[in-house]
Amino acid sequence: MGKKVLMKGNEAIGEAAISAGCRHFFGYPITPQSELPAYLAKRMPEVGGVFLQGESEVAAINMVYGAAASGVRVMTSSSSPGVSLKQEGISYLAGAELPALICNVMRAGPGLGTIQPSQSDYFQATKGGGHGDYHLIVLAPSSVQEIVDLVRLCFDLSDKYLTPAMLLSDGMLGQLMEPVDFGDYKPETVEKPWAVNGCKGRKNNFITSIYIQPDRMEQHNLKLQKKYAEITEREQRWEEWDLNDETEILVVAHGTMARIAKSAIREAQQNGIKAGLIRPISLWPFPVKAFESLRNIKTVLTVEMSAGQMVEDVKLVINGRLPVHFFGRMGGMVPTVEQILEQISELRKSPVKIK
Amino acid sequence: MNKVFEKPKSLGDKHFSYCPGCTHGIIHRLIAETIDELDIRERTVGVSPVGCAVFAYEFFNFDMIGAAHGRAPAIATGIRRAHPECVVFTYQGDGDLAAIGTAEIVHAATRGEKITVIFVNNAIYGMTGGQMAPTTLLNQKTDTTPYGRTAAANGYPIRVCELLSTLEGTYFAQRVSVHNPANVIKARQAIRKAFSNQMEGKDFNIVEILSTCPSCWGLPPLKALDWLSENMIPYYPLGVYKDKDIRKEEAASA
Numbered sequence: 016m017g018k019k020v021l022m023k024g025n026e027a028i029g030e031a032a033i034s035a036g037c038r039h040f041f042g043y044p045i046t047p048q049s050e051l052p053a054y055l056a057k058r059m060p061e062v063g064g065v066f067l068q069g070e071s072e073v074a075a076i077n078m079v080y081g082a083a084a085s086g087v088r089v090m091t092s093s094s095s096p097g098v099s100l101k102q103e104g105i106s107y108l109a110g111a112e113l114p115a116l117i118c119n120v121m122r123a124g125p126g127l128g129t130i131q132p133s134q135s136d137y138f139q140a141t142k143g144g145g146h147g148d149y150h151l152i153v154l155a156p157s158s159v160q161e162i163v164d165l166v167r168l169c170f171d172l173s174d175k176y177l178t179p180a181m182l183l184s185d186g187m188l189g190q191l192m193e194p195v196d197f198g199d200y201k202p203e204t205v206e207k208p209w210a211v212n213g214c215k216g217r218k219n220n221f222i223t224s225i226y227i228q229p230d231r232m233e234q235h236n237l238k239l240q241k242k243y244a245e246i247t248e249r250e251q252r253w254e255e256w257d258l259n260d261e262t263e264i265l266v267v268a269h270g271t272m273a274r275i276a277k278s279a280i281r282e283a284q285q286n287g288i289k290a291g292l293i294r295p296i297s298l299w300p301f302p303v304k305a306f307e308s309l310r311n312i313k314t315v316l317t318v319e320m321s322a323g324q325m326v327e328d329v330k331l332v333i334n335g336r337l338p339v340h341f342f343g344r345m346g347g348m349v350p351t352v353e354q355i356l357e358q359i360s361e362l363r364k365s366p367v368k369i370k
Numbered sequence: 371m372n373k374v375f376e377k378p379k380s381l382g383d384k385h386f387s388y389c390p391g392c393t394h395g396i397i398h399r400l401i402a403e404t405i406d407e408l409d410i411r412e413r414t415v416g417v418s419p420v421g422c423a424v425f426a427y428e429f430f431n432f433d434m435i436g437a438a439h440g441r442a443p444a445i446a447t448g449i450r451r452a453h454p455e456c457v458v459f460t461y462q463g464d465g466d467l468a469a470i471g472t473a474e475i476v477h478a479a480t481r482g483e484k485i486t487v488i489f490v491n492n493a494i495y496g497m498t499g500g501q502m503a504p505t506t507l508l509n510q511k512t513d514t515t516p517y518g519r520t521a522a523a524n525g526y527p528i529r530v531c532e533l534l535s536t537l538e539g540t541y542f543a544q545r546v547s548v549h550n551p552a553n554v555i556k557a558r559q560a561i562r563k564a565f566s567n568q569m570e571g572k573d574f575n576i577v578e579i580l581s582t583c584p585s586c587w588g589l590p591p592l593k594a595l596d597w598l599s600e601n602m603i604p605y606y607p608l609g610v611y612k613d614k615d616i617r618k619e620e621a622a623s624a
Contacts, residue, residue: 039448039451039452041448065451065452067447067451069444069447069477070473070474070476070477071473073441073444073473073474074441074444074447074473074474074477075444077437077438077441077444077445077448077474078444078445078447078448078451079448080437080438080441080445080448081417081435081444081445081446081447081448081449081450081452082448082449082451082452083448084435084445084448084449085415085448085449085452085453085456086452087452087453089448089452103438104438104441107438111436211415211433211434211435211449212415212433212449212452212453212456213412213413213414213415213432213433213453213455213456214411214412214432214433215412215413216412219382219430219431219432219433219434220433221427221428221433221434221435221436222434222435222436223427223435223436224436225424225425225436227425
């Protein structure tokens, strides 16, 4: 029986990680996630853990790589420009099959951008970002409670599949303060006989991502692809909200945008519009299964804080069965309930908008 | 019959694949002998670089991890902070440590990270075929300085021991060479100190080892050893650049 605490999104990431048995954080300040390293700088020593501010996001992801290889639960966090810096390290983590949590509290870009929220790192998170054939498990929360649940899930999936996982948050969620119930959660401990931490009593291990013979490298890649296929089959997650056989307009949104979309959908329903929502929670693997049956839906609207990134995956999965429309704002501007309602109302009048 | 010489336990059975005359072979052996002597094989974790020694983990017989180029000190930091009971060292070349890895090595040193760094300086990029390194000497010809390195175009070679010894976090920094038996013995002693310091909780220890690259220098192995002593040692003088033990002794006897 837990108790409810009022917490800020960024800080909830830290407390959730500690509850999941993570005792190692390596990071660097960047707005809008600096509250997280500040929180863990205080909390880690309290629980006998390690907090280290590295000299850059590059250094931090490599510290994560080292600690992950030594067999401990470890995490880093940053925001968009810093996550760009981490891409090399992320590719290495994936190639070396190491578990770790990377948090991206998205801000608008490209380049230095601004500190306000965005969802414009969807491509970076789900389509690579780093080099090579790999995927990150990407989970996108839409409330502070869900941040806690998904941080724990990230560590579990990461350890289970020996692959890095990303929590994709945004600047708004990072600042949001909401009640959270940490419950009676006990993290699972996972044996890691492959770790490098001194070869006493066993043969020496080594962690690497280089296999110089191409046939061996292909074998390694086939092994990774098999892993990703298994994750795709088993770990798709999504929320269906007000979706039934009467729904005519399907809205697809993740994270903060899903919350705003839900308000718009409620207002639309009051105006007699039959709208519902699918909220992808796993962005990779994308919840293809959620879109298998399109019931009586007539048209689809994807809303994002970007120029339109997730909408490409929505179009792929709809596969021509229905028209897919997009509405978004960029540069840190957040679509309002009114703007989304207007989009839904227009689609009600003409479900297919030819641009 | 007494056994007077054997392969160290800390070396595996795989034959070295380095070029004829490459001093990586000597340095690997010195490290392995040190780890055997200090009896720390079972708690050592080594971090291998990107460079000719990228496959070092195939030659050593203890836990090792391959690093991204230049990042070994950060990776060593992650391992050491997670497992303070381990003895952690990095093995890095001149590009790895003094070009792409400059931030990582400076900050590991200034943090006084309790690691040992073995820095193999052969004034060239060997693995990629002989390009200029930050430690390439003025007038030295390489693939990317075909007319000889000039200060005007490429600045001056970096003296790493001198640079790192200005940082308070650096406990011990010594530059040695392996171009003849007398210096190999001194190198061995420096490496031993750099490891035993770590075991005694003394922060950040680096041994810079002047080394040859006969293949990319375009010299036969013995001539390469001469080239090292005639050209590298004048610019990179051998010696101890930092030793907080000496500083303490001096303070105690003052």
